[in-house]
Amino acid sequence: MLRLLQRRFGQLPDTISAKVMEAKLESLDVWSDRILDANTLDDVFAS
Template sequence: MFQHVSLQRKMPGLAVPDAEELTKGMEMLETNIDRWEAQAIARGMQQGMLQGVQQGIQKGIQQGMQQGEALLLQRQLTRRFGELSAALLAKLSAATPAQLESWGDRVLDATSLDEVFGDTRH
């Protein structure tokens, strides 16, 4: 209080807020900071969820395409070489996109399953 009066004497006409006004200002600032923090957290969570959804959709699309490629290759192999063994079906299910592409190319010219799944291109 003494500093408040002393400052007004040294600088007449200067509007110096009293302690109650300063306290209200600090409380308002704290409230705003809390609100801003909550808004920033909410925005961050929303952006994170949106990014996660987009990544999930992309992964689902890729998996669906890979499953479709495996199914098509399975149908082509069955039509060309007859019923496939359980081991070969498992191999198709576990294949990478690159493997499916390679095998899919080979099935067109192969005369046996060994030529399709062999390590060398024929």
């Protein structure tokens, strides 16, 4: 997940890296789907 986010959006803030590292599998699944259409990191992590 971190690698995909970095490839899509460049250098990640530490807060985003920590959020991903601490996330549950369900959240990772949702976020990984959103990477495909997101224009920003905020789009990926929107509620």
